[in-house]
Amino acid sequence: MRAADISDLWWRTAVYYCLDIETFQDSNGDGAGDLEGLASRVDYLADLGVTCLWLMPFQPTPDRDDGYDISDFYNVDRRAGDLGHFVELLRIAHGRGIRVIIDLVLNHTSDRHPWFVEARRSRDSEYRDYYVWRDKPPRNAQPTVFPGEEASSWEKDERSGQYYLHSFYRHQPDLNLANPRVREEIARIIGFWAQLGVDGFRVDAVPFLINPPGAADETDPHGFLRELHRFVGRRRGDAVLLGEVGLPQQEQREYFGLHETELDLQFDFETAQAIFLALVRGDARPIAESLKRRPTVDVRQGWVTFLRNHDELSLQMLSAEEREEVFEALAPDERQRVYGRGIVRRLAPMLRGEPRRLRLAYSLLFSLPGAPLLFYGEEIGMGELEGMGDRRAVRSPMQWRRGPTAGFSTARPSRLVRELPGGGYGPEHVNVHDQLRSPDSLLSFIKTLIARYRSAPEIAWGELVLHDVGDPQVLVHSLRTDEATFLAVHNVGDDARQVRIDEDAVGPDRLIDLLEPVGPVEAEDGVFRVALDGWGFRWFRAGAEH
Template structure:
């Protein structure tokens, strides 16, 4: 059941949309997306049904890691706009009921950040302890996050003849969270953005915040997250901390803290990977097993479900056989794989462009309990560009229309980032055309979002797996407040007929509706026979006469 008061838990049922301002919309024709361009497109996001906008880093940067190498935490990259424009963006979004969260990148800075420039001038610099230094690298050192690009997490600094820690790239020195002055700086950054009106933060690579030599407190590694949570709550009630914790469910629990004293929301990596394993095996088993064992969490906490994000599709939590199966099926070209663990492709081309499989994947996303997250352009089926290195392959400009540069910019093509060609070029995949086509993928995603938002039991309900008797068909139920939502998905390419029991459907006063068609359904004795096409799906909702209406 839902808590009586959910006003401060808006994120629990949010529809999250992730974008990079730099690649979303260019308003002034310089070839770079900007804040004004995003403001011009807020109505598109509102009409899509987005309730939470997640902004990738937009602060000043050397742009060696797509903005994650930040040189000033409390400013806006001048290519994208200024603080005045950002405040206007917040106003426009809030006026349309869209909350805005931003990346909080406190694992590291750019090596051009003033703190690090000061720190490497002298061992006695006042910023020296902002970073982690050693006379010699430890004999046993942590593995690099980017195998093949970095061979060590320690880099020698010639001027001071010491090594500094960089868990990521060498141009991103780790911050030393054990240093109180660093934590004070982070509090200042958080206070700055919340004062402007930001509704929360997505924390990048959370395990690295508590597990490196620069962790805030080696005796209690999670204290930093609790401290951060308390500070954010004081500065902006109802703000959310959304964490990237790429671990199995059981290991993620510690990052929620005690009843939400750390993160409120975490990305559900294990479920995402199981979705793709089930897809390539054409079997419901992998996903059913993961969902059946996903830990229940306090009602004030939640999972954020997703299919693709702005990084590679990581397969780290699959066993070696499962990982290889997904690689072989979805990324047969070595160029589509990265770091030995992930795939740099967007969803539509991974599904072979098959509209049945693409729509089934999105049906799963919005029917699984959690707060669904979309990466920009996924709602229209954008493709990747493998001529771009690594993750940049999926971070190409948004495709608004069939014109030059996909309507992203009026600049000369030579000044605009490269855009996919072939079947995923803007003339074939763009917002303009799909808005005018009731059968388009965009129209379908808008329908799913509307139905998700009309059925709060999907996010709030207790999850259970419903027996179908067919290994290719997954059925799951979400139950809350006298309402039962049931979704069935066929992972097989051929049609299947299954008989399912709708939980609690023996109540003669209840009614059952097919949510996607709005047609009534009449189960016999609480059981229903479903005819599912290849990769087909159904959404059913049973409402008892005494149920609290949403």
């Protein structure tokens, strides 16, 4: 591709940062974060190196599912501010070179949304067909997404005597995308936010948009996604569609589009789970095997890599034995597990706060092929709320400084939208203020990784090569373009290793260290020898000094 073409694909090389407005910064002392508070922290995010914000839902909501139960797609929840505050946030973020994408929740609404309120008044309501109704639940009904929380994906509406579909919670009725009027409403929603200036959308729960009942076209299930992408492109040509497709990589391939683009980016759930299995075993092979399986996609499309996000750490793509192995190591308390498949913990406590192991994990995140994603607070090693037992455990207020409300709010601690972690992960020990002033802090390290990632475009654009060095404990991979070769070496075990890499595998150049101010590694007798401590890692660029 021409350089001009590549420069338009900003989403392929972005550094993503996901946050919940209500838990990031409170500006008015009511105990909940808001848009003005977030705007006041944009400089912090720019200094960190973030280039794209992903905002979790902030529209009006009864808040029974942390905002994903939306009751008005065209507005801002009054607790967060108003549309004027949102536009001002966009202006400030764009002024600092940060793009903003928002959650696009298309599968369902809140049961308090005016559409559903009207739909359940009468079977003859003009909004009745906005949702999926049956006289009786089908015999082969799909299971609920949240085992143990909902007995069925069909709920009886006592007034009309019919059942409505809810793939998630009963207070989130599924939209009927087979109805052209619903698809028209979705187009208006997308057009509205695009006109305000958002740079794209993170599309929630994509597989549920194409599965019957309620699919736009059962004869061409992916047609709706192609239609969605075309519409976004017409309204704003440089906007991105980032899809949540929680499927194995080979099945994800179809969601990129086999003949026409559907999604520009997808999260790589399979590699994320492989990383945790590798860290638990001290064996890098699960990561290498996942990367080998990852389908090759068009250069205009790509993968988003992550370690933790706003949901549970899903392990559903691991075998039952592998899943139990990770559970026992990282979530030994049953209260730290949900739905039989996931862990509701943040990364730092899962890895027992071990600095070298934590840095190893983030080194993998930023050096593997794909655009990296951070969940807010990861950069300082925040912990979760112990014993909460659901996904809200990882969504506690951002810890800006020491004190009873962590600099998040001036409200009394009892008025905070959510409590703060205690113990060694509380704000007295983990906060932005202290880490900004320490060159050895996790925050300083993450800033360095982001800076190196952004200065080495071959990580995003290069061709992946996995190098077998005869040691299952060590992952060696390179990413090559015509201009440069990036090489990363990771030891996922706790004992030291000496790695031998054939000179021919990376070229005859010396290796320039990108993370440490040390001299280059020269080949001896055709072999580069790289020493690694336990949980050690090195980043190199092959070639002359840069």
